[in-house]
Amino acid sequence: MKTPVANALKSRKTPRQARSLVTVEAVFEATIQVLLSEGMHRLTTTRVADRAGVSVGTLYQYYPNKQSLLYAVLERHLRRVAEAVALACRQQHQQALASMVRGVVTGFVDAKTHDEEESRALYLVAAELNAVDLVRDASKRMLAVISSMLATAPDATFVDLPVASFMFLSAMVGPTRAVLEGGAPTTVRQALCEQLVILCDAYLRRVASPRDAAV
């Protein structure tokens, strides 16, 4: 069912003893810590193990190789963001378009800026090849929930829902990423959320057909 490649990136064993759970969590957190404090190119398995307070061998009992470690970290991050978006979308079903936009943008930006350092670090992790598919998967899931939501807007319909959803999502991602990576004037940082609401709302209204034009 699972390809060998995919398996190679999965965690190696499911810990049975309580001790293991602590260890596996410690390694996980240590990975993020090293990532933040040392940077991607100084993240070595030995350093991670040290920071986690375990031996390298122990690390390798739970993660078959370095990549699987990064996968796990990235995966959780993407899952959290995707879940934040999904939650916002569910809450906005049937709401007015304006409300939808505000809700989703807020959810997304909050998730991304909640732990800014982590977000920033993970851009580098994602760049480490073989992670492209993880990002794609997360995108797909987010696009799905966004589409579902938009379809229920009482005041707008979309001729090409996939395209509208894609533009909505990636229009949020672009400026957010730019802000996190540091190329933005301070004024933008503060107004990011508001500006994104304007951006996305303006776009969606432009591509939407009013649901009952006549009235």
Next chain:
Amino acid sequence: MKTPVANALKSRKTPRQARSLVTVEAVFEATIQVLLSEGMHRLTTTRVADRAGVSVGTLYQYYPNKQSLLYAVLERHLRRVAEAVALACRQQHQQALASMVRGVVTGFVDAKTHDEEESRALYLVAAELNAVDLVRDASKRMLAVISSMLATAPDATFVDLPVASFMFLSAMVGPTRAVLEGGAPTTVRQALCEQLVILCDAYLRRVASPRDAAV
């Protein structure tokens, strides 16, 4: 103005002889080729030299270290994109906002998709630490020319020009990057330019104050 570190990343010598120019260009192209065919993590100085048909030693005569090589490659790419944007902006001075948006978007997307493979490869290079500032520099230059242009729009003024420019630029970048990295439905790929025009135009109109409301 420049730190020693920054200097270490500059090319070692400015080639004056024809032979050198050929060599330096060969190494340059070889870097991109290796990047595309082998991926970031298999890009080694030896491999680049081999592909370029020179010895490692020669490579090191023009680039003091690996990073400077990547810097050079990334720098040229960013410069080209920035120049494309700058050119478009200059051509659109004094034009109507709609024309500005279309012109800049087209210029940007063309530059990015002109050599798609190269663009994709360079996202990975940029992720390699110490390159963040290069991206920031390019952004700044683009923001400057965009701001200049927008300031001349006959049919719109912007209360917060920096923010407007930033959002304009990063709103273009987001979807373009998503498309290049492969997570986009085919329909978007084809309509990218058009959609970006809609997105940016809609945004800018929303944040613009009409220049002479009275007339």
Next chain:
Amino acid sequence: MKTPVANALKSRKTPRQARSLVTVEAVFEATIQVLLSEGMHRLTTTRVADRAGVSVGTLYQYYPNKQSLLYAVLERHLRRVAEAVALACRQQHQQALASMVRGVVTGFVDAKTHDEEESRALYLVAAELNAVDLVRDASKRMLAVISSMLATAPDATFVDLPVASFMFLSAMVGPTRAVLEGGAPTTVRQALCEQLVILCDAYLRRVASPRDAAV
């Protein structure tokens, strides 16, 4: 008589309980299975324990280290072969030389080819250092019984019995090993036994003095 080193390779305890016997046997069989399925260099104590359905810890209760495990396996194999030869030799006491040769060759080849895979695997185990003496011991035992047997031949005596026995045995071993290791034409595989009989019989007759030449 036994050095401490030698002792270190003995099994740790003589199992008295039924449970232990089952365990010890399971580990034993698992070793051979892993050897065959994974090869010598992938034979790890953990893998053996897994295959045996016990924990590593348990394995180490019966075998103090990896070498002792391999020793045990090799030892049993050699013992079986030696016993087969010994049995054949005892049965051939007082028989004619021709009968002796056929009996011993048949016994040896049968023992070796009975589980061909196992035999092949064990050549690798034997190559693992410190096992040379085991092979030597087995050889000595076989030489002893062969000598005893040959001494009772009614139709031949041997001036140098040790040399004759040694050549007899190693002449059997050579081609058999070559066949098992796969470098033999198919025709040899089929005729191995017959050819060995010819080889050994021819040799022994050449070095034998007829028992009563005069009469």
Next chain:
Amino acid sequence: MKTPVANALKSRKTPRQARSLVTVEAVFEATIQVLLSEGMHRLTTTRVADRAGVSVGTLYQYYPNKQSLLYAVLERHLRRVAEAVALACRQQHQQALASMVRGVVTGFVDAKTHDEEESRALYLVAAELNAVDLVRDASKRMLAVISSMLATAPDATFVDLPVASFMFLSAMVGPTRAVLEGGAPTTVRQALCEQLVILCDAYLRRVASPRDAAV
């Protein structure tokens, strides 16, 4: 033309400078020395490099991995033995069977015992998997030259030449190996050559048909 696997075991580059030749030879010799002084299981690439007086990196410039190093050593040994046999065979073309046997046995035993230590060490190397084919190749070459030679015997013909050659060769190998591995009485060591002549001669005569029985 060459499979990737085969290539992985070849030497990595053909040295162009005189310096390289010295290095590559030093590494080669160091491998044998380490093999003899430390044994197979203590042969590490680092140790070999140390003994050769170069760095590990240098070693890896010429041999892509540890196996290729062992391959090279084993290959040379087998080639030498095969060549010794080939030479002996060529010299014995058209000679009487007795002369052939003596010539080949002498050539083989001399080659094997010329550097006993090396021979002994290489049995362990050969056991290291993936070398089986090398041994097989050497066997094939030897079988070919032996067959060619036997076919020219003026006083004997062989119904099944391949089988006869195989038995001849492996009958030499068996006792020789046993002697080298140390399980032989001293008397055999001294008489090995003579005994092998008897063994092989006796065998070949038994399976040969006289060329012109009548005359």
Next chain:
DNA sequence: CATGAATGAGGTTTCATTCAT
């Protein structure tokens, strides 16, 4: 100037073995 052999620190990964539970 060009070459490419040499360097060696440093990275990833394995696995025999121990010991607290």
Next chain:
DNA sequence: TATGAATGAAACCTCATTCAT
């Protein structure tokens, strides 16, 4: 007694960089 998590020394191998030729 059985378990299996933890250990960590040690193995293999890479690659940016230097420097004698």
